[in-house]
Amino acid sequence: MKRFLIIGHKALTTGSFSLNDMPGSAGRMDVLCRCVNSCFFLSHDLRRDVECFLVLLGEPDAPKTVKFSGEKVRYLNPDERSAGSLLQKALALPCTETFRESTRGVYVRRGGLKELLEEFRDEEGNPIFAILDENGSDIREIPPETTPTAFILSDHMNFTQEEEEMIKDLKRISAGPKVMHADHTITVILNELDRKNL
Ligand SMILES: C[S@@+](CC[C@H](N)C(=O)[O-])C[C@H]1O[C@@H](n2cnc3c(N)ncnc32)[C@H](O)[C@@H]1O
Numbered sequence: 001m002k003r004f005l006i007i008g009h010k011a012l013t014t015g016s017f018s019l020n021d022m023p024g025s026a027g028r029m030d031v032l033c034r035c036v037n038s039c040f041f042l043s044h045d046l047r048r049d050v051e052c053f054l055v056l057l058g059e060p061d062a063p064k065t066v067k068f069s070g071e072k073v074r075y076l077n078p079d080e081r082s083a084g085s086l087l088q089k090a091l092a093l094p095c096t097e098t099f100r101e102s103t104r105g106v107y108v109r110r111g112g113l114k115e116l117l118e119e120f121r122d123e124e125g126n127p128i129f130a131i132l133d134e135n136g137s138d139i140r141e142i143p144p145e146t147t148p149t150a151f152i153l154s155d156h157m158n159f160t161q162e163e164e165e166m167i168k169d170l171k172r173i174s175a176g177p178k179v180m181h182a183d184h185t186i187t188v189i190l191n192e193l194d195r196k197n198l
Contacts, residue, residue, distance in 0.1 A: 002097035002193060003150035005053040005116055005187055006035045007130060009157045013061040015092030019084045026084075026103055027058040031155045033083035037188075040070050041078045047190070055112040063112030065099075066090045073105030113166060115154075120150060132189065134179050136172030139189065144196040147174070148173060153182045155165060 017026035022033065028096030032054050039052040050070040057063055066087060068076070076082055090102035099107035099114075104167035117127045130136075139147065148171060159167065175188040 001046075001149070002050045002198075003115070003120070004039050004050070005055060005150075005152045006032060006034065006155060006182055007055045007113060007152070007159070007161070007163065008032045008057060008155050010058045010096055010154060011054070011056040011155070012058045013091060014059075015088040015090070019081045021086070022080065022084055028146070029084060029087065030080055033080040033087070034181070035153070035186055036068055036076070036083040038082070038183040038186040040073070040076065043111070046070060046073070046076075050190075053116060055116070056090060056091075057112065064095060065090065065109055065111055065112070067099060067107040067109075068122065069105045069107070069130040071105070075103055076101070078106075088141075110115065112141055113132045113163060119160075121138065122192050127170060129167075130173045131167055131170050132175060132185055134174050134177065136174040138176075139173050139192045142173070144198060147193070147196055147198060149193065149198055151186075153185060157183055 011029050011032055011136050012027050022030040036052055039050045040046050048070045052068040054066045085119050086103055091128050091191040093102050095108045095110050097110050099109045122128050126138045128150045129152050132151050132153045175185050
C-alpha cells in the first residue's frame with residue numbers, strides 16, 4: 001500500500017463550502033482535491049493500492065482527517081469538483097475519533113497528524129512516513145528495498161513549527177531540485193515508485 005498524507009492548513013472542516021470557490025472561501029480546498037486526483041488517477045484506470053489522508057486544519061472544527069481508499073472508492077471523477085463534492089459529504093457528517101464512511105471508500109474522523117503518526121508504525125515502532133522535501137535525499141538514489149512508500153506533504157504553506165517538531169526525526173525525500181505543487185509532487189513520486197516496481 002502507498003500512502004500520502006497532505007496537510008491543509010486552512011482547509012475548512014465543515015461541508016458547507018461552495019464548489020465554485022474552493023480556492024477562496026474553502027481555505028485552498030482545491031489544492032487538496034488536486035492531490036486526491038494525483039493519488040488515484042491514471043488514464044482510464046485508478047490506482048487501487050493508494051490511500052490518501054487529508055488533514056484539515058481550518059475553521060470551524062479542526063483537526064479532522066478525511067481518508068480516500070483507492071481500493072474502495074466510488075463516485076470519484078478526475079475533476080476538482082468531484083473530489084470537492086465527496087469532501088463536502090464527508091465533512092457534513094458528525095464525527096468521532098473513529099473513521100466513519102461517508103460515501104464508498106471515503107471516511108472521516110476527528111484528529112490529525114499526531115494520530116496518523118502514532119497509528120502507522122513499522123515493526124520497530126517507528127512511523128512509516130517520510131517527509132517530501134526538495135532538500136531531502138533524492139528518491140532516485142535510494143534502492144527499492146529501502147524506498148519509503150508513505151509520504152507527508154504540506155499544501156501551499158510551510159509546515160508549522162509544531163508540525164516540524166512532530167516530524168523532525170522522519171526521513172526527508174526529494175522528488176527533484178525544484179519546488180513543485182503538492183499534487184505534481186505526488187505524480188512524480190508515484191512515477192518513481194512505478195519505475196522501481198513498488
Ligand atoms: C507547494 S509546496 C510548499 C511550498 C512551500 N511551503 C513554500 O511556501 O515555499 C507543497 C509540498 O510539496 C512538496 N514538494 C514540493 N516540491 C518538492 C520536491 N522537489 N521534492 C519533494 N517534495 C516536494 C513538499 O512536501 C511541500 O510541502
